Amino acid sequence: xxxxxxxxxxxxxxxxxxxxxxxxxxxxxxxxxxxxxxxxxxxxxxxxxxxxxxxxxxxxxxxxxxxxxxxxxxxxxxxxxxxxxxxxxxxxxxxxxxxxxxxxxxxxxxxxxxxxxxxxxxxxxxxxxxxxxxxxxxxxxxxxxxxxxxxxxxxxxxxxxxxxxxxxxxxxxxxxxxxxxxxxxxxxxxxxxxxxxxxxxxxxxxxxxxxxxxxxxxxxxxxxxxxxxxxxxxxxxxxxxxxxxxxxxxxxxxxxxxxxxxxxxxxxxxxxxxxxxxxxxxxxxxxxxxxxxxxxxxxxxxxxxxxxxxxxxxxxxxxxxxxxxxxxxxxxxxxxxxxxxxxxxxxxxxxxxxxxxxxxxxxxxxxxxxxxxxxxxxxxxxxxxxxxxxxxxxxxxxxxxxxxxxxxxxxxxxxxxxxxxxxxxxx
Numbered sequence: 001x002x003x004x005x006x007x008x009x010x011x012x013x014x015x016x017x018x019x020x021x022x023x024x025x026x027x028x029x030x031x032x033x034x035x036x037x038x039x040x041x042x043x044x045x046x047x048x049x050x051x052x053x054x055x056x057x058x059x060x061x062x063x064x065x066x067x068x069x070x071x072x073x074x075x076x077x078x079x080x081x082x083x084x085x086x087x088x089x090x091x092x093x094x095x096x097x098x099x100x101x102x103x104x105x106x107x108x109x110x111x112x113x114x115x116x117x118x119x120x121x122x123x124x125x126x127x128x129x130x131x132x133x134x135x136x137x138x139x140x141x142x143x144x145x146x147x148x149x150x151x152x153x154x155x156x157x158x159x160x161x162x163x164x165x166x167x168x169x170x171x172x173x174x175x176x177x178x179x180x181x182x183x184x185x186x187x188x189x190x191x192x193x194x195x196x197x198x199x200x201x202x203x204x205x206x207x208x209x210x211x212x213x214x215x216x217x218x219x220x221x222x223x224x225x226x227x228x229x230x231x232x233x234x235x236x237x238x239x240x241x242x243x244x245x246x247x248x249x250x251x252x253x254x255x256x257x258x259x260x261x262x263x264x265x266x267x268x269x270x271x272x273x274x275x276x277x278x279x280x281x282x283x284x285x286x287x288x289x290x291x292x293x294x295x296x297x298x299x300x301x302x303x304x305x306x307x308x309x310x311x312x313x314x315x316x317x318x319x320x321x322x323x324x325x326x327x328x329x330x331x332x333x334x335x336x337x338x339x340x341x342x343x344x345x346x347x348x349x350x351x352x353x354x355x356x357x358x359x360x361x362x363x364x365x366x367x368x369x370x371x372x373x374x375x376x377x378x379x380x381x382x383x384x385x386x387x388x389x390x391x392x393x394x395x396x397x398x399x400x401x402x403x404x405x406x407x408x409x410x411x412x413x414x415x416x417x418x419x420x421x422x423x424x425x426x427x
Contacts, residue, residue, distance in 0.1 A: 009100055010093045012086070019072030022102030027222075027341035029102060031378040033069045038097045042107020043079040044352025049364035050107045052420035056364075056387060057371045059424040064382035074101070078120055079109040090120055095127060098343050105346040105374055107367055108353075121347070125161045130338035130345055131215060132222045133159040135321040136373065141392035143329035144407035152304045153327050156232075158223035159317025160251075161338060163210050166314050173205040181206055211247040211313070213254045220255040222339070223311045224263050227286050234308040235259075235267075237290035238316055251313050252290050259288045293320070300324055325349070332403055335369035337377065344377060346370040360415040363401040365391060368423065386427045393426035394419065 019036035022029050041050045054073065061069055076094045083089050098104045109120045124130065135157040139150040147153070171178035182200045189195040200206065220237070227235050237256070241249030259267050263286070270289040273279060281287050291299060293316045300307055300320070304327070312320055325334035331350040338345045348366035356362055372387040395404065398411040399422045405413035414422060 009096055012091075013074065013076065013093045013097060015074055015097075016072040021100060024102060024342050029344070029377060031380075033065075034072060035103070035378070036072045036074055036101045037374075038074045038076040038094075038101055038104040040076055040078050040094070040104065040106035040109070041081060042348070042352065043081070043110040044108060044354040044357040045362040046079075046107030046109075046352065047358060048360055048362045048416045049348070049367050052364040052416045053367035053371055055420050056368050056390065056423050057375075057383075060375070060383040060386040060390070060427060061380070063427055064380070064386055069380065069383075076104065078106070078124075090123060095124075098124075098128060098345065102342065103344050103346075103374065103377075105367070105370060106348070108348050108351055110352045110354075122166050124345060125338050126167065128338075128340060128343050128345070129162065130340040130343060131160065131162045132219050132337075132339045133157075133161040133317060133321075134337045134339055134373070135159065135317075135325070135349070136335065137321070137324040137328055139328040141388075141395045142408075143333060143395055144404060145327060145329055147301075147327050150328050153300075153324065155300070155304070155307045155310060155324075156226070157310045157312060157317055157321045157324065158219055158226070159312045159321060160216060160219040160314050162314070163212060163215050164247075164314030165207070165209055168207050168209050170207040171205065174203055178204070178206050209244075209247055211251055213250070213257075216251045216254040216313075217258040218341075220258050220311050221262065223309055224259060224267070224286065224288075227309055228263070228266055232286070232308045233281060234287045234289070234306075236296070236307055236310050237288070238293055238296045238310050238312045238320065239290060240293045240313075240316065242292050248313060255290075255311060256288065296320065297323060301327070321349075329404075331366070332363050333365040333369065335366055335373050337370070337373050339377070344374075346374045346377075360417060361402050362416050363403050364416055364420060368420075387423070390423035390425075390427040394422040397422075397426070 016036055019034050020032040022031050022035050041047060057071060061071060076097045077085055078090050078094050082091055111119050137153050137155050139153050171181060182202055185200050189198050223235060237252055239248045239252045241252045266286055267288045268281060268285045273281060273287060322331060325331050334349045336347050336349040347370055350366050353362060368387060368391060372384045375384040398408050399414055400411050401416060401419050402413050405411040
């Protein structure tokens with residue numbers, strides 16, 4: 001890459017002279033040994049955690065592959081840094097670079113206040129059609145946790161990423177638009193015998209929550225393929241279909257549809273498990289079940305060992321993944337990936353922590369683990385494993401950043417950069 005034809009795609013970015021694009025086949029990446037990977041430093045503590053994490057990535061790849069593989073980094077811009085440089089929180093070049101190279105990794109971004117883009121993260125997901133938000137919940141390295149047995153938490157959340165309330169439309173209470181929509185809905189309700197006298201209050205704020213078969217099923221399809229590929233034998237659909245019959249309930253039914261239509265020889269439903277198999281899952285099969293959301297929240301607290309993959313609607317997935325992250329040490333160390341059929345963006349899921357930005361105090365583990373996810377996505381499992389080993393050994397040695405040091409007796413408090421060096425030393 002780096003040819004004139006590539007440079008002409010961008011207004012201001014200068015791609016590296018070496019490295020190649022990631023391509024895609026059937027929605028999955030074909031990764032060269034020398035990919036170009038765009039990165040967004042992030043706002044607030046992004047300036048601290050990104051350089052630390054990048055040093056870990058480069059060290060892991062070098063140690064694993066001895067120069068045969070290498071990441072060629074390309075900085076792209078979003079958030080406050082982009083606004084200062086381009087007068088835009090999300091420049092066209094940034095979106096074009098992710099589309100061109102097929103992948104990016106980012107630090108935390110703040111949400112503009114007072115109008116404009118309501119969430120840069122949501123905008124990236126929807127614009128690039130990154131329809132699966134994948135959040136692994138895995139505890140293995142001695143981080144402080146409120147759980148008695150956080151090691152029992154070992155599951156992956158697949159959250160539908162492009163619709164539900166995040167793609168919703170709202171009208172303010174008593175606005176002309178709200179009044180018009182309420183009048184229309186009340187007219188429909190009056191004609192529907194099943195509505196039984198239901199009526200929307202004329203003074204209410206109202207919103208529309210879109211959910212569709214196509215978008216629900218492609219997320220479920222990716223989760224099931226992940227289960228089959230990784231030998232995971234349990235997939236649970238999480239929903240609120242007992243209350244919202246046609247949106248949340250539709251999500252549940254559409255997920256079962258794709259499981260039974262496209263994975264029939266690989267799956268067993270919970271009903272089939274007991275009626276046809278005596279409660280014993282046949283070898284080589286994946287159990288597909290569902291749980292109502294409020295039950296799922298308490299289940300992952302009480303019985304986390306019973307769950308392996310959770311497939312969620314957008315809002316429920318957002319809430320559930322953050323609650324689950326608290327069980328293994330908090331959002332400060334939680335990684336995430338937003339994956340589509342032609343691009344993926346890996347990200348730290350925590351906030352920008354402006355109060356400690358620039359002080360070399362922040363824990364870079366969320367970005368570091370997101371990079372490990374990226375390497376798994378690439379098929380670079382050796383680099384992924386080195387990163388996990390390095391972090392685990394650094395934490396077990398109690399050489400940690402301030403957030404962990406305050407909770408671990410006898411810990412040695414390290415700066416952000418020092419922690420990255422400790423991780424590298426323990427690989």
